[in-house]
Amino acid sequence: MGIIFSIISGKGGVGKTTTAANLAIGTAMQGKKTVVVDFDIGQRNLDMILGLENRVVYDITHVMDGDVRLRQALIPFKKNENLYFLAASQTKDKTVLSKEKVEKVLSELKKEFEYIFIDAPAGIESGFEHAVYFADAVIVVVNPEVSSIRDSDRAIGIVDAKSKKSQEGKRVAKYLIINRINPDLVQKGEMLSSEDILDILEIDLLGKVPEDQIIIEASNTGHPVILNEKSEAGRAFERISRRLCGEEVPFVDIESVKHSGLLKSIKKMFQ
């Protein structure tokens, strides 16, 4: 039986879909049979990030409505044979989801795959509840920025109140990924450090991802950063994926600035 990870955030635009894509590729690279599901009905995005937008014929709503079988809607990821993708509908809205339909699809996926990543819609609307209801674990993505952190605390509260496991009196595991860390700003005291954020939100750290220009290029081309060996963000996502596969991977201090160049070290003298 597979494990369901729901990837959530309080507000949109913090890198949730990018995280879902990269972690799914990451666990697939570790040899795990993985599927990543776009649950943002009406706002399909994950297909673009994965570079699979031209492959989508059927989406999750077709499967839920019984129009096609799950197998017909699963799209293989060309760059890794362990990974499959299930698209969100672009035309329907979030009201098409119902608990029963979602449960049916997820239980089928659990039989076929070891790792199931759900890219949840942002915020706390109805689609969000469906995306977290059946989660075994929740991965919260935040940026080191006040509105993202505040909204994520609210989303965590909803997970605690509304998920199936919580309602059964069990604990839903919750992990934090801090995305878009700018080491320069943290060093200057102008950006919240990961330590500060963990203090405020009181949940376990899963990983820290530095801000990385290559992410934009990656989404432009549909070639996620984890596949790029030179990308620091890509390496961060790889470490997180290995942690998800049970490996003990030490946390890298990405918040210290590396002063490699001459210009930087001269600048530092005058700081």
Place this chain on the structure above:
Amino acid sequence: MSLFGSFKKKKSAQRAKDRLNVAITLDRDSNLYPYLDELKIEIMQIVQKYSKIRDVRINKEKVDDQDILDIEIVLEESTKT
């Protein structure tokens, strides 16, 4: 910290942390009872079977360590006569 350190403006990250701690504490407090609106509607429905009511007010209180929900049912004027 230097002599002038205490006069220096606080770094913005520290201010963010202070402000977030206050905001999130308040948020969590107001989210303690996520069912309040539903509860209010159900209470109104039940009481309306017996009497006309104007409003149901639910106040959250904390006395020492005890959480208290104070429910006040305001009846319509006409029901008194």
